[in-house]
Amino acid sequence: MAKNYSSEVETLIDAVLAQAAACLQDNALLQSIDWTKVEGGKVSNLLQTLDEAGKKAPPWLITALISAGHQINEQRVERLSLPLKFLNKLNGPNDPDTTTAADVASRLIDDNDVALALVKQMKAKGLADTALQLALTNWDTSPRLVRPVASEMKEHAKELPEVKLRVLGYSTTHPFCDDLALAFAGAGFKSVIDEANFGEVITELLRPVEGAYDAYILFLDAQGFHAHDWRLDTSASMQMLNDKIDLLVSALASFASQSSHPIFINTLPLPPTPAVGFLDQHHGDGDNANIKLVNERLCELTAQQSQIVLIDSFVAMNAIASAKWSDPKMWFYGRIPYSAEASRALAGSFAKGWRAEKKAPPKxxxxxxxxxxxxxxxxxxxxxxxxxxxxxxxxxxxxxxxxxxxxxxxxxxxxxxxxxxxxxxxxxxxxxxxxxxxxxxxxxxxxxxxxxxxxxxxxxxxxxxxxxxxxxxxxxxxxxxxxxxxxxxxxxxxxxxxxxxxxxxxxxxxxWPIRLTKEDAERSSMYLARRKASEMQSAAATFEDYLAGLEQKLILEEVSQATLPRIAQMHQKTNQFNLTTKRFDESDIKAMMDDENKMVVLGRAGDKFGDHGISICATIAIDGEKANLKTLLMSCRVIGREVEAAFLGALLTKLGKRGIKTVSASYIPTEKNIIVVDFYAEQGLTKSATKGDETIYEWHEGNSPLPASSYVETLWHS
Amino acid sequence: MSNDVRAEVAEIFEDVFEFEGDLNLKTAPDDVPGWDSLKHIALVTTLEQNFDISLSMDEMHEIQNVGDIHTILERHGA
Structure with missing residues (x-):
């Protein structure tokens, strides 16, 4: 791009700058100047000219100057947003402050020029990672930001956890897949995307490739799913739509029963223009009526199947006018169902859904x-x-x-x-x-x-x-x-x-919750019960008196369909009382539930102050007379009450009854689980080996002591 | 056609096709590896985004070489 105006144009610009105050008064000419082509000295003069004329430089002008790379005296930018102030600092000679840079990188910047200037300047000042983060945060509304950091993107993606996605759709999914890759990078994942053949939705759902993908994405669009055939009368047309919905819903139900992986589906967006005028919301031929019908059926199914996650396309695209959700020429050219900006917005929502699935939400x-x-x-x-x-x-x-x-x-x-x-x-x-x-x-x-x-x-x-x-x-x-x-x-x-x-x-x-467990809703009251219990602790004479006074109960049971989401959630969220920190997800736990050589056991703890819900769990692999505790973890709300000893004792007794002679268990250290470093030793297990960081313990039926607590009553629920 | 627009189009070709060769008005899909019908969509989308314009169906079809792109951009006042 040219760096300067030609000498002819420069003469004109100089004349405009000399009359800047008058130009501002009449709202003329200054707006059309490309300030990257005006040198810094002239900009300072301009601001001084305005001061002398008693005119304050308006925010749009200051913004344009800073976006063009000029540094403005700090007192003029005091009232501007933090990103703009930071860009102004970047324009100067000093080294940038990295804390502010990280803060700015996480913000949504509504001015595209400011965002682009920030990305370029951050990169130029050696803050390439921050520049990339800013680009990814704002990419869906400002796709040009990615270009200056394209090479950083490739490097960055290598370090992210990988997710294998299978994308299905009734129309062309290709441009959407490009958007998905960027959206997932923004959410912190490296996606490996595999597209199903054009339009192959039902066959893919009926025959999912088990284990090949971490998640399926069904990219729905109204035209592709059901193009209204106006040669049919209303009843025949409704019949056809219902048949299509039945087929999709039954294929999805079949998918959920066969596959242990989640499937993310976007709802169909309502049409910006009606098919039956004022009657569109309720008439059998109405686009609105029909689309609501499809969405309703998807909602019903989702409420029953925890593997299905519905992405609300209205929420995803709510910053875009509905008339811009599709680009008709792209539809006619290549059956591309959504406009570029709508596709980016949808991709962003799918990525947020995946992040919610994988990362513990704040508590x-x-x-x-x-x-x-x-x-x-x-x-x-x-x-x-x-x-x-x-x-x-x-x-x-x-x-x-x-x-x-x-x-x-x-x-x-x-x-x-x-x-x-x-x-x-x-x-x-x-x-x-x-x-x-x-x-x-x-x-x-x-x-x-x-x-x-x-x-x-x-x-x-x-x-x-x-x-x-x-x-x-x-x-x-x-x-x-x-x-x-x-x-x-x-x-x-x-x-x-x-x-x-x-x-x-x-x-x-x-x-945003992605799935609500009953425990989630009750968690607040459980913590409150815990606080009341600690208050009692200070009043109690001894810790033993306190424990004895709690009247604790622990009910153990094997995992079921109903408790599976909670067990997976505990595996994702628990950091402190977690012996191995293996992050099993819902599909892993489901697979163990279906495997007769695996056991998943959970315990519900309660005391006289309240029910703590499912608070402890373990997964066990059984091999003849041997068993291995793959995971053992407990919610921190019941730490320090011997629930863990009671649970382990009851579990080992049960394994003993099943004919198991030796149980092995490991401790793998992380930054957060130091509190359980000696847990197995304290419970009387014998240290048998170490493997790198990992310490392995053993328990021998008949020879090793059985962990127990006299303050916790345990029973098995079948 | 201003110098800025020429430079911008060259950058877009670098972006969409990773094309760093010599770009002139006659450069056509045969000269640019990857300029197929699928990538044509990305090219049009990127042109629209960068110049803040909206092309018609016919214009999408009209683009047979880089010169056509310039003609269309001029028509839209870019």
Whole structure:
């Protein structure tokens, strides 16, 4: 690209710059200048000319100048967004600050030129990884970002965990597969994509290739699935559609029964234009009516089959006007069902779905109080002046509190993290408009200690890792401090405007459940029961008295279809009490369930304060008279109560009865499971060998002691 | 046809086809490995995105060489 304007044009530009104030007044000419071709000295003069004329350079001009690579005096950019301020710094000679760079790379940038300039400048300043991250974060709305980092992309992808995908569709899937590869890279996965033959959906579903793919993707489109044949009358046409739906639904049900891998399917988007005018929503020939019928049947099936994950195409494409969901010439040219931007948006949603399937979602929402939980400042305004209730503007805070309750009902734990007078907690009882109660929070830190320090204490108290936290705070300084000092915590940019926050929180896909287990919904109350139990511990005379007073029960059973999702979820999520940290997923557990030489055993723990649900589990491989504990893991909410000893004892007894003489078990260290380093030794197993990091223990029926706890009553449920 | 547009089209060819050879107005699908009907879709999509324009069905068909691309871009005021 040319670096400078020709001398003729330059003369004209100089004249425009000299009259910049007048140009701004009349909104003329300045907008059309390509500032990359104007040298820095002239830009400084321009800003000075404006100052002298008493005109303030408007934000669009400052943005254009910074995007073109010019560095602007810091005081002019104070009110601009962090990405723009950071780009301005990159334009200067100093080395960039990597913490801010990482923060910027995780943000959605709505100005494409700013995003592109950021990617190029980050790369030029040696921040290639950050540049790539930014490109991947914003790629679906701004595909040009990928070009400058194409070579980094190839290198980066090599290091990511691989996922093998089989893509099926009723229309052309090829351009969509290119989008999938980028979307999966953005979500942290290297995809190996294999496309089924054109239109082969039913045959593929009926004969899945077991073990060849980690997931199937069914890319649905309305035209490909069912093109309305207007030569037929309404009833014949409806019959045909119903036959097609029956065939697809039965093929999907057959797939789910044969394959242990998930299948992701997008719902059909509603049409932007009706087929039967005003009647389209209900008439038998209506496109809307028919598409709703297809989606409804897919929903019914999904509710019964945990292997099917439905991707809501409306949510996926909601930033795009519905008239732009397809590109008709591309449909006629090559049966490409969606426009390029819609295809990218859908690919992004499929990738988010896969990430939710593979990575543990955050468990704890740590919330600030003043101007986040409620409007106003407790310490200055007093409890009765705080804004929260049915009237403006407190109703926006009531609405966000209601969203917190929603997440709590979906299994998230709420905690308070506030720099405040500890008495602020009384607001929950004393303020009539606040809908949350103190009991809705599992823990709180309300004091003057820095929040990154406090959140570590919260993590210890609740017994979860820092990476399980989402931190919500209205103060940019607090957010910055958290990102710098506790980068494991997910600290999103809370919108400044409280009115925007409820919808914004809903759009935060990291909080989206992919499958709700009953335990998820009950988890909050379980943790609360645990806290009440710890309070009792401090009152009890001895630890033994405390344990004896708990009246603990442990019910053991083998895994079933109903408990399978929870067992897989525990394998994905448990970090601390996890002897081998093998991340078995639902398909692995299902395979063990169907194998008579494998056992998957789980325990439900409870005490007089509440039911803790499925809290411990193990997978066992049996080979004649020998057995091996492949995994043993326990939820941290019951750590320190001898549940593990009771479980292991009951399990070994059961194996003994099955004729097993020797049981081997391993400890494999990770960064997080140090608490179980001596677990097997403490339970009386004998160390038999070491293999690299791994330590192997053995238990011999009749010779080794049987682990047990006198404080936990165990029984087998059949 | 401005110099910027020429440079941009060359970059797009590099992007879509990984083509780094000599690009002139007569360069046609036979000269560019990989310029098949499937990649033609990616080429049109990329042109649309980069120049913020929307091509018609006929224009998609009209592109037989790089010169045609330039003619179309000029028509759209790029």
């Amino acid at each position: 704890v929402l740590a919330i600030d109080l003043d101007n986040t939980m409620w409007g106003g400042i407790f310490g200055e305004d007093g409890v009765h002046s705080l804004q929260c209730g049915d009237d403006f503007p407190g109703n926006a805070f009531k609405a966000i509190q209601s969203e917190f309750l929603r997440l709590k009902n979906q299994g998230m734990i709420l905690a308070i993290l506030s720099k405040n007078d500890p008495a602020a907690i009384t607001a929950f009882a004393d303020h009539p408009g606040i809908i949350l109660n103190e009991d809705d929070f599992v823990a709180h830190r309300i004091n003057w200690t820095p929040k990154p320090q406090n959140i570590r204490k919260l993590a210890t108290e609740i017994n979860v890792g820092l990476d399980s936290f989402i931190f919500l705070d209205d103060s940019p300084h607090e957010r910055e401090a958290m990102r710098a000092l506790a980068p494991e915590v997910y600290t999103p940019e809370l919108p400044d405007d409280p009115a925007q926050r409820p919808d914004w929180l809903r759009s935060l896909s990291k909080t």
